[in-house]
Amino acid sequence: MVYVTRGLLDVLLDLAEDAEPKELDVTLSSTPAEKFDTDLGLDPETPVLTHFVLPEAGWPVSAVFGMDIGTPAGRGRARFVTHPQGRLEVTQRDHLAAVVLVAVPPWDERSYAAFDRSGRQLELVVLDVEPPQESLA
Known part of the structure; x- marks a missing residue:
């Protein structure tokens, strides 16, 4: 089972619509369920997809050296990819990860699904919760 916040999913679908007809490939990050202010009814260690890394982050180094420096260490075990056509x-x-969220037009409630890296569809649960506040300090 894969958990994602409604806010993240809405932003990703908006990005996908804006990028169309180009494909989009975005690294996703999770937050453990125990970090939320609200009890989600999940095991405390359950990852909930909450954030994304801008596709352009670290691009120049990635292009030259083939290293993904735009993804923070320990994050990015999930990806969001689009197939406009x-x-x-x-x-x-597709750039595969442990979990791949795939979206297609018309970018609505019926146009996305979660898969594992071998292509098996996973149950996707959308949570109407806000992720915890983070600071750089």
């Missing part, structure tokens, strides 16, 4: 499934061209 494709089907709602994982393809061989």
